[in-house]
Amino acid sequence: MADRVKINTESLLNIELPFIKVPYEQLRRLNKLCQKHIERDGAYLHTALDKSLTPTEARLADLDAIIARAAGLQVKLTDLHAQEASYVASSRARLDYLQHVADMATADDPRWREYTQGRLVRMTIDYLLRKNCVAAARLLAQETGLEALVDLALFDEMQRIEAGLARGSCAEGLQWCSENRSALKKIKSRLEFFLRLQEYIELIKQRKYMDAHAYARKWLVLWRDEHMQEIEHAMGLLACPVATTTCRLYQAMLAPEQWQVLRDEFRANCYALHSMAEQAPLVLTLQAGLTALKTPHCGHPGDIHVNCPVCRTQTLGTLAQRLPQAQHVNSTLVCRVTGRVMDDNNPPMVLPNGFVYSRDALQELAQNGDDGPITCPRTGAVFRLSQARKVFVT
Amino acid sequence: MDKILPEFEKVAKRQKIAARESDKTLHDLVAQLKQARARLAASASSSSSSSVSASTAPPPPPTQDAGASADASSPLPPVDIAVVVAELQKIVKDAMAKLQEPHKEVQAGLYKYGRAIEKRFKTDVNALWDPDVLRERSDLLDLAIAQTFVREGRFALHDTFQREASLAPSAADDRALFEGLFRMLGALKAGDLEPAWQWVAQHSDALAALQSTLAYRLVSWQYMTLLQAGAWEPAVTYARQQFPRFRDAHGDAIQRLMGAVLYRDRLAQSPYADLVGPERLAQITETLTRDFCRLHQLPTESLLETAAMVGTLALPTLIKMASVLKPGVAWTQTSEMSVELPLINRVRYHSTFVCPVSKEQGTDANPPMLLTCGHMIARESLNRISKGQMNSKIKCTYCPGETIASQAQQLYF
Ligand SMILES: [Zn+2]
Ligand SMILES: [Zn+2]
Numbered sequence A: 001m002a003d004r005v006k007i008n009t010e011s012l013l014n015i016e017l018p019f020i021k022v023p024y025e026q027l028r029r030l031n032k033l034c035q036k037h038i039e040r041d042g043a044y045l046h047t048a049l050d051k052s053l054t055p056t057e058a059r060l061a062d063l064d065a066i067i068a069r070a071a072g073l074q075v076k077l078t079d080l081h082a083q084e085a086s087y088v089a090s091s092r093a094r095l096d097y098l099q100h101v102a103d104m105a106t107a108d109d110p111r112w113r114e115y116t117q118g119r120l121v122r123m124t125i126d127y128l129l130r131k132n133c134v135a136a137a138r139l140l141a142q143e144t145g146l147e148a149l150v151d152l153a154l155f156d157e158m159q160r161i162e163a164g165l166a167r168g169s170c171a172e173g174l175q176w177c178s179e180n181r182s183a184l185k186k187i188k189s190r191l192e193f194f195l196r197l198q199e200y201i202e203l204i205k206q207r208k209y210m211d212a213h214a215y216a217r218k219w220l221v222l223w224r225d226e227h228m229q230e231i232e233h234a235m236g237l238l239a240c241p242v243a244t245t246t247c248r249l250y251q252a253m254l255a256p257e258q259w260q261v262l263r264d265e266f267r268a269n270c271y272a273l274h275s276m277a278e279q280a281p282l283v284l285t286l287q288a289g290l291t292a293l294k295t296p297h298c299g300h301p302g303d304i305h306v307n308c309p310v311c312r313t314q315t316l317g318t319l320a321q322r323l324p325q326a327q328h329v330n331s332t333l334v335c336r337v338t339g340r341v342m343d344d345n346n347p348p349m350v351l352p353n354g355f356v357y358s359r360d361a362l363q364e365l366a367q368n369g370d371d372g373p374i375t376c377p378r379t380g381a382v383f384r385l386s387q388a389r390k391v392f393v394t
Numbered sequence B: 001m002d003k004i005l006p007e008f009e010k011v012a013k014r015q016k017i018a019a020r021e022s023d024k025t026l027h028d029l030v031a032q033l034k035q036a037r038a039r040l041a042a043s044a045s046s047s048s049s050s051s052v053s054a055s056t057a058p059p060p061p062p063t064q065d066a067g068a069s070a071d072a073s074s075p076l077p078p079v080d081i082a083v084v085v086a087e088l089q090k091i092v093k094d095a096m097a098k099l100q101e102p103h104k105e106v107q108a109g110l111y112k113y114g115r116a117i118e119k120r121f122k123t124d125v126n127a128l129w130d131p132d133v134l135r136e137r138s139d140l141l142d143l144a145i146a147q148t149f150v151r152e153g154r155f156a157l158h159d160t161f162q163r164e165a166s167l168a169p170s171a172a173d174d175r176a177l178f179e180g181l182f183r184m185l186g187a188l189k190a191g192d193l194e195p196a197w198q199w200v201a202q203h204s205d206a207l208a209a210l211q212s213t214l215a216y217r218l219v220s221w222q223y224m225t226l227l228q229a230g231a232w233e234p235a236v237t238y239a240r241q242q243f244p245r246f247r248d249a250h251g252d253a254i255q256r257l258m259g260a261v262l263y264r265d266r267l268a269q270s271p272y273a274d275l276v277g278p279e280r281l282a283q284i285t286e287t288l289t290r291d292f293c294r295l296h297q298l299p300t301e302s303l304l305e306t307a308a309m310v311g312t313l314a315l316p317t318l319i320k321m322a323s324v325l326k327p328g329v330a331w332t333q334t335s336e337m338s339v340e341l342p343l344i345n346r347v348r349y350h351s352t353f354v355c356p357v358s359k360e361q362g363t364d365a366n367p368p369m370l371l372t373c374g375h376m377i378a379r380e381s382l383n384r385i386s387k388g389q390m391n392s393k394i395k396c397t398y399c400p401g402e403t404i405a406s407q408a409q410q411l412y413f
Helices: A009-014 A017-052 A060-101 A110-130 A134-144 A154-165 A171-181 A181-186 A193-206 A209-218 A221-240 A248-254 A256-274 A281-293 A317-323 A361-363 B004-044 B082-120 B138-151 B157-162 B172-189 B194-202 B206-208 B214-228 B233-262 B278-294 B303-322 B379-386
Strands: A058-059 A347-349 A356-358 A373-375 A382-384 B052-055 B367-370 B377-378 B393-395 B402-404
Touching: A009 B303, A017 A060, A017 A281, A017 B082, A058 A060, A058 B004, A060 A110, A060 B004, A110 A134, A110 A154, A110 A281, A110 A347, A110 B157, A110 B303, A134 A154, A134 B157, A154 A171, A154 A256, A154 B233, A171 A181, A171 A193, A171 A256, A193 A209, A193 A221, A193 A248, A193 A256, A209 A221, A209 B367, A248 A256, A248 B004, A248 B278, A256 A281, A281 B138, A281 B157, A281 B303, A317 B138, A347 A361, A356 B379, B004 B082, B004 B172, B138 B157, B138 B303, B157 B377, B172 B194, B172 B367, B194 B206, B194 B214, B206 B278, B214 B233, B214 B278, B367 B379, B377 B379, B379 B393
Parallel strands: none
Antiparallel strands: A058 B052, A347 A356, A373 A382, B367 B377, B393 B402
């Protein structure tokens, strides 16, 4: 009984975008960083040479500093290149992985099971990482040997930035924004504005009104086209009694919960930047799977199948409650004894009591040979094999 | 993939070149700077100061330490500082240009690779997401994941996850059960059949009821192990004691096992190699796991794996369907799907009856009925066709057969 169900591999690979995009965005970021270091250190070397080595003055100590800077650039670039190499390697591993399954045609291809099993592990790790269960995610990646195919490093980076936000620091987030500026622009990110706004609000909270004012003039105005309203609200804070304000809007802006809002905004931006789904693909995939499996019989006493995920009311079955049941165009009869789908080779047979079993099953149940007595496994009623009639499935 | 891979390989190659070349460029730059320093240091060595001054030096800037300008008439340096500086500026300039270049190459490669990626992969799955389904129930998913870890024998992982996600302690008996299973499997892998034997002995009646082949498989593995160790006489004695009780069910296989005696000194190269190979042990492991789960009425397959596999198969259809849905309407907000999702036979756990007349799925209230010709129809369709007259004759939609409505029989799948 082959499962010649067709697989839409083309469409499946389409949803693997983040799988390739994550290491790609890292490569882009690292390349930009390399260039930035080269530019910055190059400019430094030029001015330092100009200053310290005027035709008339040559201070060896300054020259030593210049040499150290050049050597430092070498160390920095070596480190960045090593990071790049690791993302090149994981990109290759991921592309090879997809290439390996790109020509699967039907679900009886042994690669199909391999692919879906691997995909489940990858999705589980992603789910764990999104829940901040980092140690569990790392352990699962180690035990399954799939480290190159999951985004442990990306989530480490995210945690580092979120830890900054959790202790009231925007610096890490702003640094991240500047490293990913062009990609963030493409997804119309507002994160940088919100971070700047928060830094401004912190100055207000500390009652450094002059500093806040200067900060707003330097940074917030850059967004006047997109965020005029928010900027005006922010400026209003300058005239508000921070500790005693009863204005809901100002209270909200000054509330410590803003930091959580920023963390959520950062997460959403980071997912979008890497074309990752807003919610864990594991959940989405399980929704699809439970729907496809859901029948009116699931969970009914007497119909429960131990291997059916929807029948498992303790866990997945309850998740399936809010999902639609599958649509079927044709009848498919499954033999209760053999557990296999009945077809022309092993047709369904009905006993006089209306209970249907496959022919193979009845022959197996028939004791003492050809027309031996058969005990209906569900009712205990006893019949002869010759009393069973064939049922036609249409 | 054919368009992406070449673009990726270009990036990979250029990245390697950039890494190698910039390392060399900076290495050379540092060497040249050091060289220049050495020359300047040599020329200044006669001077007591750490500064080298040309004879035409203007008064020192205020930052300079007091002693440095003490001797403006010290011996003239043998190097022309202006030349050295000009040289160094050019060296730095060239080096920076040389550094930038391969990085620009990488950048250009990444740009093209990025374009190729976006062309190849382009599905937004966010539209498929319905947040309501999991609302306040994510703990059930966590529990399902934790149970999967236990059934895979990943106990340390289970504990780590439980701690990190602060899950309520899950059913302890399942955990203890599977720990027992994995102890047996571990021993089996190490060549120790004893724990498995003990378990088989403890549950011999239940295993017999399940028509388990485990005992037979263990006996034959033990026999082959003896044979392979060169103990062929004990092997045969063991066979004579153990095999007879399996003769009915496994007669042919036992004959083959006995045939292996002929090749006892070179089994691995014989036609009987499969009887001692790792696949054989894998089979025993699988049988043991399966029978263990059956005996304890636990799923023999991972439920999470089944749901994820079916879901992966269904996603393309869902994506297509969602692309024509009205915005704001989730695909989950209906009681039955409007399209059929692909499903493989291996994971069909329940019969589905679809009435050929009404195209509706059978339910308890509207069950399948068997006509005397052997075709099936839903009860409501039968009533409609017979207009409720129990003794009216109705014609089958599939064959010329006719059935008296009252003779139609309810079916149970
Ligand atoms: Zn079910
Ligand atoms: Zn008929």
